Amino acid sequence: MKISNETLTVLKNFSSINTGIAVKSGNRLRTISPQKNILAECSVPENFQADFAIYDLNQFLGAVSLFDESASFDFGDLNVVVGNGKSKIKYFYADESMVISPPDKDLPTDADVEFELSSTNLKEVLRGASVLGTPDIVIQSDGSNPTVITACDIKNDTSNTFDVSVEHQSEVPFKMVFKTENLKMLPGAYNVKLTSRYGLFTSTKVDLRYFVAVETGSTYG
Secondary structure: OOOOHHHHHHHHHHHOOOOOEEEOOEEEEEEEOOOOOEEEEEEEEEEEOOOEEEOOHHHHHHHHOOOOOOOEEEEOOOEEEEEOOOOEEEEEOOOHHHOOOOOOOOOOOOOOEEEEEOHHHHHHHHHHHHHHOOOEEEEEEOOOOEEEEEEEOOOOOOOOOEEEEEEEEOOOOEEEEEEHHHOOOOOOOEEEEEOOOEEEEEEOOOOEEEEEEOOOOOEEO
């Protein structure tokens, strides 16, 4: 079978969340961070016929990068063979117990707050956080003005900040705090749902979503 560039991009993104991955049969890829504070899942074009696990996903993707788009993937019982007819790599699976995997049950998607986050706004706030070196991203509203996303340091009242206003206004005040390092979404526009436990970021273009835990200091109402 072939693996699309889109799926390889998703796997590369997932490797920033967890260095390993356990793939289940079907077309749904899921991963969770070792700290259990980020869960990501995506439906991909490929349909995997059996379960398998990769312990070092970055190494595996590096091996795959040795071939061009014509490479084929032959998934066996113990390993996958990647090749283009002239060259090939035999890459052995890991025992699934060696990889931290998400729970089988789905998380609830009901929300206290919901709004659309444009790709431009997401790019701006993450770039602002990177330039200023701020550890936190705060999504908040005072209940009367538009919702604002702020790159800041919540433990430092005099920290530099970067604000982005989004097209959303809440009648209920709220403040949801996230660690900048936990917002590992692929670039793009997202529907954002906020709860007292986590933020759900769902791509508006593909079947891709991230559950990101909120931090201490988050409030609603």
